[in-house]
Amino acid sequence: MTQPVIKARGLVKRYGKVTALDHCDFDLMPGEIVAVIGDNGAGKSSLIKAISGAVSIDAGTIELEGKPISFSSPLEAQDAGIATVYQTLALSPALSIVDNMFMGREIRKEGIAGSVFRALDHAKMREIAREKLSELGLMTIQNIDQPVETLSGGQRQGVAVARAAAFGSKVIILDEPTAALGVKESRRVLELILDVRSRGIPIILISHNMPHVFEVADKIHIHRLGKRLCVIDPKEYSMSDAVAFMTGAKLPEGAVEAA
Amino acid sequence: MSDTTQPTRKGQEFEQTLDASDKTVASFEHESRGFVDRLQHALHSNPTLVPVIVLIGAVAVFGLIAGGKFFSAFNLSLIIQQVSIIGILAAAQSLIVLTAGIDLSVAAIMVLMAVIAGNLSVYMGVPPVLGLLASFVGGTAAGLMNGLLVTRVKLPPFITTLGTWSIFYALNLWLSGAQSIRSQDIDANASILKFFGNNIALGGARITYGSILMVAVFAVLWYMLNKTAWGRHVYAIGDDKDSAELAGIRTDRTLLSVYALSGFVCAIAAWASIGRVGSISPQAFYEGNLQSITAVVIGGISLFGGRGSIMGALFGALIVGVFQSGLRLAGVDVLWQVFAIGWLIIFAVAIDQWIRKVSA
Ligand SMILES: Nc1ncnc2c1ncn2[C@@H]1O[C@H](COP(=O)(O)OP(=O)(O)O)[C@@H](O)[C@H]1O
Numbered sequence: 001m002t003q004p005v006i007k008a009r010g011l012v013k014r015y016g017k018v019t020a021l022d023h024c025d026f027d028l029m030p031g032e033i034v035a036v037i038g039d040n041g042a043g044k045s046s047l048i049k050a051i052s053g054a055v056s057i058d059a060g061t062i063e064l065e066g067k068p069i070s071f072s073s074p075l076e077a078q079d080a081g082i083a084t085v086y087q088t089l090a091l092s093p094a095l096s097i098v099d100n101m102f103m104g105r106e107i108r109k110e111g112i113a114g115s116v117f118r119a120l121d122h123a124k125m126r127e128i129a130r131e132k133l134s135e136l137g138l139m140t141i142q143n144i145d146q147p148v149e150t151l152s153g154g155q156r157q158g159v160a161v162a163r164a165a166a167f168g169s170k171v172i173i174l175d176e177p178t179a180a181l182g183v184k185e186s187r188r189v190l191e192l193i194l195d196v197r198s199r200g201i202p203i204i205l206i207s208h209n210m211p212h213v214f215e216v217a218d219k220i221h222i223h224r225l226g227k228r229l230c231v232i233d234p235k236e237y238s239m240s241d242a243v244a245f246m247t248g249a250k251l252p253e254g255a256v257e258a259a
Numbered sequence: 260m261s262d263t264t265q266p267t268r269k270g271q272e273f274e275q276t277l278d279a280s281d282k283t284v285a286s287f288e289h290e291s292r293g294f295v296d297r298l299q300h301a302l303h304s305n306p307t308l309v310p311v312i313v314l315i316g317a318v319a320v321f322g323l324i325a326g327g328k329f330f331s332a333f334n335l336s337l338i339i340q341q342v343s344i345i346g347i348l349a350a351a352q353s354l355i356v357l358t359a360g361i362d363l364s365v366a367a368i369m370v371l372m373a374v375i376a377g378n379l380s381v382y383m384g385v386p387p388v389l390g391l392l393a394s395f396v397g398g399t400a401a402g403l404m405n406g407l408l409v410t411r412v413k414l415p416p417f418i419t420t421l422g423t424w425s426i427f428y429a430l431n432l433w434l435s436g437a438q439s440i441r442s443q444d445i446d447a448n449a450s451i452l453k454f455f456g457n458n459i460a461l462g463g464a465r466i467t468y469g470s471i472l473m474v475a476v477f478a479v480l481w482y483m484l485n486k487t488a489w490g491r492h493v494y495a496i497g498d499d500k501d502s503a504e505l506a507g508i509r510t511d512r513t514l515l516s517v518y519a520l521s522g523f524v525c526a527i528a529a530w531a532s533i534g535r536v537g538s539i540s541p542q543a544f545y546e547g548n549l550q551s552i553t554a555v556v557i558g559g560i561s562l563f564g565g566r567g568s569i570m571g572a573l574f575g576a577l578i579v580g581v582f583q584s585g586l587r588l589a590g591v592d593v594l595w596q597v598f599a600i601g602w603l604i605i606f607a608v609a610i611d612q613w614i615r616k617v618s619a
């Protein structure tokens with residue numbers, strides 16, 4: 001049996017009195033797209049924040065390629081190859097597209113300009129950002145220095161997705177990446193997701209859009225009341241089944257719902 | 260969840276028509292806008308434009324009113340000299356304001372460090388260079404203390420520095436015994452403390468080393484803020500700290516470095532202030548904290564953080580100096596100078612509010 005890329009067991013996360021994760025398990029196998037679906041407030045964002053180091057968990061273990069990890073910051077997760085597009089996008093609105101794409105991973109000039117004077121290589125970063133964005137097809141390329149706040153919601157999402165796609169080497173996590181997008185832009189993000197998988201990088205996709213989930217996911221993790229209710233194969237279940245499971249209208253065979 | 264459709268595995272039919280759709284990507288058409296709209300966008304991408312225009316306008320207007328007296332090389336160099344200390348403090352203040360903070364203690368740190376350098380070198384026989392070194396270490400430590408209270412104890416910067424302002428001021432009165440160190444005593448024991456009071460005569464202009472220092476401080480900080488990753492992080496933190504953290508910035512560490520650097524710059528201001536004033540007075544620059552904020556605000560740096568250029572603070576300080584000098588030479592009572600500066604502040608903040616409303 002192949003080793004999971006990410007294997008989480010018994011995750012617990014509390015915010016004061018709210019238990020966002022209640023002994024939650026999670027698995028991601030190499031090269032697959034796992035969609036996480038669940039009601040609002042089920043704890044989906046908390047799950048991916050635990051994996052990406054954005055929140056510290058109160059209990060449980062997470063393994064990346066078999067090695068236990070405990071990230072104390074998103075930076076550590078990024079350095080380990082886990083790139084995340086957060087629901088809030090985590091962009092700095094007043095800064096430019098390039099600045100945002102390279103936030104925390106800036107490229108310095110070569111020679112003493114970079115090593116002693118710490119000068120940034122703006123030209124190189126622009127070039128790479130342009131490349132990544134045109135791969136995505138979400139941006140016209142001459143406006144790379146435009147502040148992010150002057151972009152539309154879809155364009156902002158495009159920048160955030162491009163940033164993750166450019167820097168995620170082991171896992172890419174997307175928290176509702178198409179929520180603010182139009183039909184055409186959503187399609188591009190889905191194509192990007194499939195494209196990233198074809199490069200062998202597994203993806204965790206949180207989405208409320210059932211057609212999208214059923215189209216791209218290899219497995220669907222149904223999250224309910226802070227834990228994994230079940231994992232279903234989208235080829236064997238219908239969308240209405242999935243929605244029935246995640247809302248508690250129906251129980252999957254063999255699953256016993258905790259109170 | 261509304262979209263509980265039949266199970267489909269063949270993609271999404273409603274999207275099939277996309278193949279035939281317009282292939283132009285999301286673009287940023289800038290259809291012709293009205294003048295006001297374009298002005299708003301211009302200021303949005305370059306908020307320092309306002310202080311530059313105000314500065315040029317003020318120089319022109321006072322030049323017309325007060326004539327040659329105002330426009331003389333001597334008077335213009337005097338203005339720069341007069342704003343040099345508040346200017347350097349405004350540079351320190353800008354760093355904090357860019358992170359969406361505010362520092363009420365900058366002038367208190369400066370005066371305390373001048374007193375420390377003076378006490379050590381004039382009264383205690385410490386070599387003046389070591390006295391200055393102590394003030395730099397002290398200034399950095401004082402800034403770091405503000406930073407630790409903000410990042411570790413999670414106090415708002417306003418409250419933190421309101422507290423440390425009092426603390427540093429009290430320490431300063433205690434160390435100095437509320438007595439000034441006289442100019443002659445400094446000359447006799449530690450003339451290097453007055454180094455930045457020296458000047459170069461250029462025609463009618465008297466350019467003090469302190470004026471040059473102010474410009475140098477701004478130039479170095481401008482480079483750090485605009486050309487290094489650290490600078491990008493400072494802006495990102497001021498813009499949205501949570502986002503910056505999620506994007507992978509160690510925000511608390513960066514904030515600590517900002518506060519420490521700001522304290523260091525206050526110590527630079529301390530050295531410069533000894534040359535400018537001649538003596539070391541524990542009561543000097545009591546309004547320096549607020550004056551530095553005034554310069555920063557007039558300079559178009561947003562109090563909400565993340566917006567504006569540090570060069571704006573330099574222009575802000577110069578604008579205040581030009582108003583004071585121009586109104587004085589025009590024979591206007593000091594109270595109207597204060598009155599005018601007050602309106603400038605309100606004007607600057609109103610412009611900032613308007614600029615930040617810009618949208619796509
Ligand atoms: N920072 C926070 N502080 C307090 N409560 C939170 C915080 N983040 C999430 N929660 C709570 O945790 C629960 C799970 O939230 P979340 O993980 O965002 O769910 P989902 O992404 O599935 O909608 C919700 O009840 C939410 O209110």
Ligand SMILES: [Mg+2]
Pocket residue numbers: 044045046087175
């Ligand atoms: Mg969520």
